[in-house]
Amino acid sequence: DIVMTQTPLSLSVTPGQPASISCKSSQSLLHSDGKTYLYWYLQKPGQPPQLLIYEVSNRFSGVPDRFSGSGSGTDFTLKISRVEAEDVGVYYCMQSIQLPLFTFGPGTKVDIK
């Protein structure tokens, strides 16, 4: 099974400053169909997860453009250009190349300094 790792596991950020989270998979997430099946979710306190990024770099509807995703193969990054107070929560990466399984990373907790 594919193992997802995230670093750091926690992050404290000053509002207005950038933040970056790394996600690594134990196998390439590049499918033969040309797509890379890597996704990012944010779970705000007391809420269900919400989709931020699909297929590495595509922002979901309504997601602010301060969020961006990049990477390829086994190494991926979520960047927040200027952190706002509403961005606190736990960020998860998820892979879906190894069907029928979906595997989430352990999560990165982001809070405000």
Added chain:
Amino acid sequence: EVQLVESGGGLVQPGGSLRLSCAASGFTFSSYWMSWVRQAPGKGLEWVANIKQDGSEKYYVDSVKGRFTISRDNAKNSLYLQMNSLRAEDTAVYYCARGVGGSYPRYFDYWGQGTLVTVSS
């Protein structure tokens, strides 16, 4: 507006059973794969099960195979999870989620608020 509302959670003894429901609205339910994802208290996310639009295909994480059954009623816009032989390690918030993809879902775009299942004597 897409809405997913779970119900049916509660306290159950080890070895017991529980049936979760998820009421969907705001989209054509019968056109989407649907899924259950769970989160143990203070822990991360774990995909549990998927069901195809017409119910003809179902997939489960190994830890629940033979104990949990996912089903749906497209006429009622509802998703279900029958959980039998429950164990303490099944204690979690269970989320209903809509799957997006082609012949198989690749991600979940909308999630319900979740329902808490506690397995304890």
